[in-house]
Amino acid sequence: MNGEIKSKRCSRCKRHLPRGAFAGNRSPSDGLQAYCRECAAEYYRQRQEARGRTARVEVLVTEGHKRCPQCELAKPHSEWERNRTSSDGWASYCRVCRAERNRVSYFKRKYGLSPVELKALVAEQAGVCCICLSALPEHVDHCHETGRVRGVLCFSCNAALGQFKDRPDVMRRAAAYVEGNAWKPTLVAPGVYQLPS
Incomplete structure (x- = not known):
């Protein structure tokens, strides 16, 4: 024009x-x-x-940097993820804060646990896994039928419960096997096995 x-x-x-x-x-x-x-x-x-709210104050940052509203630090663009939909082409939060926000959101959405409730749950367990009593608890364990949170476990114990499909009878047989007890089933009829008592 x-x-x-x-x-x-x-x-x-x-x-x-x-x-x-x-x-x-x-x-x-x-x-x-x-x-x-x-x-x-x-x-x-x-x-x-x-309206009784406070407006965000614009903070000037150097070229090639962006300020994170959560940690309030100006970080280089290498510490940000790309976002085509935003006006500047970068995500709203830096990678570290974004990961933390996603983690908090995940626990709230999936288990109904806030960060304070999760810390309290770990503190009740004395800061260790409920099963092995040695590793750091990092994975929330829950009943797959009811959704009720049972505790916080280490990766190995949580994976083991998953492999045993949360079946106590299988876990008891596994414990007996590890302890050296005979547990082999006896063939009674074709396709019918009797387990030792």
Whole structure:
């Protein structure tokens, strides 16, 4: 468009500013917001304060860095994941904070446990796995039928319960086998086995 206007007047501060000082808006004929970016930010801040909320303060960071709102540190882009849908092309939170947020969300969604409740559960177990009593508990164990949380186990013990399909009879036979007790079934009829008592 050859006759495109190079500047626009902000309807709030009444200054004539270049088009780049205004955010886009498809509704008006010129395709720009009525307020300049500075006035729009100030207006937003005032509206938030009127509602009893606090508006996030913009913090300037160096080129190639982004500030994480959770840990409040400016980190290089190498510590962020890409996100095409965001305005700057990077995720909202750094990798470390995002992983922590996902972990908290997972435990809340799957088991109904908040971080405080999970820490309390581990503390009740004296900070060790309920089964082996030596390894660090990192995996929440639950009943697959009822969904009830039973405790927090180490990876090996949690995997073992999964391999035994949470069947106590199989676990008892496995314990007897490890202890050296004879447990081999006796063939009584074709396809029918009798287990030792």
